[in-house]
Amino acid sequence: MLDYTDFECADLSSEYFGFHDFHLREIPKLLCAGNGLVAANLARELGSLSIQLENSDTAYTYCPRSHTIEIVAGTEGEITVEMDLDHWNQWSKEVSLEPSMLRGGEAEDLIRWQEVLTALFHADKWA
Numbered sequence: 001m002l003d004y005t006d007f008e009c010a011d012l013s014s015e016y017f018g019f020h021d022f023h024l025r026e027i028p029k030l031l032c033a034g035n036g037l038v039a040a041n042l043a044r045e046l047g048s049l050s051i052q053l054e055n056s057d058t059a060y061t062y063c064p065r066s067h068t069i070e071i072v073a074g075t076e077g078e079i080t081v082e083m084d085l086d087h088w089n090q091w092s093k094e095v096s097l098e099p100s101m102l103r104g105g106e107a108e109d110l111i112r113w114q115e116v117l118t119a120l121f122h123a124d125k126w127a
Contacts, residue, residue, distance in 0.1 A: 019053060019088060023060045027071055030120060036068035039120035042112075043069065047078030047105070049113045054084040062117070069120060079105030079113065 030036070043064035052059035052075050061077045063070040080103040083091060 019058060019085070023071055023073075027120070030123075031068055033123075035120050035123045038123055039069045039116050040064055040067055042119055043116045046109055046112055046116065048076060049105075049109075049117075050075040050077030050080040051088070052080060052082045052103070053088060054082050062113075062120075064116075069116070077105070079109050081110065 043062075046064055048061050048063040050059050050061040059073070059075040061072045061074060063072055063076075082103045
């Protein structure tokens with residue numbers, strides 16, 4: 001399981017704590033629960049997706065692998081989505097990717113990633 005010490009960029013004293021906590025603690029729990037395999041199957045032909053907070057270097061990239069989705073600190077994705085912190089707080093509960101958030105990549109892939117993330121974050125709603 002990932003730990004905060006794995007990412008030097010995680011400034012846990014900042015307003016971004018929830019963003020980091022979600023990616024470093026909550027997503028690994030979901031991956032271990034089997035959501036990663038479902039999401040990986042949906043993301044099989046997609047490039048990686050970066051989620052970046054607006055006006056900051058704070059970001060994580062979702063990288064499809066054969067049996068899971070790997071979470072990597074930074075913006076290494078072929079598709080990049082940018083949102084402000086308030087939008088992210090809502091987004092993490094109701095995965096809704098809008099074309100206006102796209103900063104790099106194709107809108108069609110963004111739509112497909114929405115299904116992948118819904119399966120990853122809320123497998124009970126997706127099934």
